Amino acid sequence: MQNDAELLDHILSHIDNGTTDLGDEDWHEPVANYSSQARFDAERRLMRRLPVPFCPLAALPELGSYVARSSAGVPIVVVRDLDGTIRAFRNACRHRGMQLAEGTGCTKIFRCTYHGWAYRLDGRLEYVPHEHGFPDLDKDNSGLVPVYAVDIRGGLVFVTQDEPVGPGALESLPDLLTDDQVLFDSNESVNDINWKLTAEATLEGYHIKPTHPETFYPYGYDNMNVIEMQGPNSRICFPFRRIEKLRDAPRQNLSLDRMVTVVNRVFPFASVNRLSQHYDVTLAEPESPTRTRYFSYKLTLPIPDGSAPTEEALTRAKKDVAFLASTGNKEDEKVVTDIQAAIGSGANTYYTFGRFESAIAHLHRNLAHYLAQLDELERDIVTIVP
Ligand code: FES
Ligand SMILES: [Fe+2]
Incomplete structure (x- = not known):
């Protein structure tokens, strides 16, 4: 990835020449891949066999901080152990x-609210009420x-929940967050939309002028x-x-904070976005x-000297x-809701992504590659376990 100074020169050359980055070819993605x-089901199984971001490290600030939620349909709890180690367990009592x-x-x-079994944050079963009722219990296991x-x-x-099919996002991860960034808000929401439609909406700037004529376009480019x-x-840098x-700014230590929106697609399900005044991890x-x-x-x-953000920065x-x-x-x-509603219209057997939309093609190409790997692995498992 280019650093901010290189990025600036790349952007200025696009501004001067009226150009944009182009992929080599267009891409056709079957509509059935959004509705089948x-x-x-294959995408969810893949999710269990890839390293996927569960939360920012900043969501686990203290010894004992935890985040529990489902990932690929499996309840998982991630915790900062009392010695600082980050651990992740299947969120299910062994009773x-x-x-x-x-x-x-x-x-x-972690004390189970059902019968009170208690587990240390390193996962060890610590306490079983009325333990004499379980003469065969192997507490160590x-x-x-x-x-x-x-x-x-x-x-x-x-x-990574299960043995992975490949390195996924960790094959080569760009710089994303720094230690000094403070988590100031989080939320959970549900959309009646296929996850790929929402991802695609963030991965190209071809739509900026028609979709955002009065909001983003006045500050950005077509x-x-x-x-x-x-x-x-x-x-993708906007x-x-x-x-x-x-x-004419000196290029040494140049920062493009507040000058760009940058969308990092962390393959395939996550996004880390550098916005005008904050970062968003979705x-x-x-x-x-x-x-x-x-x-x-x-x-x-991020603050260049690593100091805490000011009240003013937080307000901004x-x-x-x-x-x-x-x-x-x-x-x-609105765009993705409309597309979702028209998905069964029969108008398209595939969607077309042009050369401006190469990051979307990259997502689909890699998803297809990893799904093929998963298919191969699952066929091997079926062969071994008839
Ligand atoms: S299910 Fe957890 S203690 Fe019984
Ligand atoms: Fe948009």
Whole structure:
């Protein structure tokens, strides 16, 4: 990926020449891939076999902080252990399967609310009320069941539930979040939309002028992006017009904060967006071909000297969140809602993505590749276990 100084020169050359980044070819994606239950089920199985961001590390600030939610339909709890280690477990009691944690919080122990079995944050089963009732219980082997792997990369906690089909996003992850960014808001929402339609709406600037004529376009450009791929991930940069003021700025240590919107697609389900006054981390939890739950985290911009954000910066960040929610995000939501409603119209057997939309093609190409890997792995498993 280009650094901010390189990005600036790349953008200025597009401005001067009236150009934008172009992919090599267009892409056709079958509409059935957005509506088929079998395809959706395969995507969810793939999600369990890839490292996927579960939450920003900033959501686990204290010893004992935890986040519990479903990922690919499996209840998972991620916790910062009392020694600081980030761990992830299947969120199910080893007695009769009750979930041990809900939402977010901070705790010293996970105590099951059903019969009171208690687990340390490293997963060990610590206490069983009236233990004499379980003469065969092997306490050492009845701890919480960990996921296959936890990785902390780019300020995100990645969870791989089962043996992965490949490195996925971690093959080559761009810089995403820094330690000094403060989490100031988070929310959960549900949309009756296939997760890929929402992802696609963030991955090109071809729509900026027609879709956002009075909200984003007055501050930005028509169809002008820098599009970069890193592994299966992609990064799309949308410059603001005010970036032209930086034409003669010294390139050393140059920062494009407040001069660009940058969408990082963390393959395939997550997005880390560098916005004008804040960062947004959005994690999709596909629930059906037509329904997606979103977990969204808002963080302050990084501060070059690593100091804490000022009250003023925090106020600006919150205003930025409110501005987007009431303007451009609504316009994007209308687009994807309309597409979802027309998906069964029979008008299209495939959607076409042009050379301006190469990051979308990159997402679909890699998704197809990984689904083929999954298919191969599952066929092997069937062969081994008849
Ligand atoms: S299900 Fe957890 S203690 Fe019984
Ligand atoms: Fe948009």
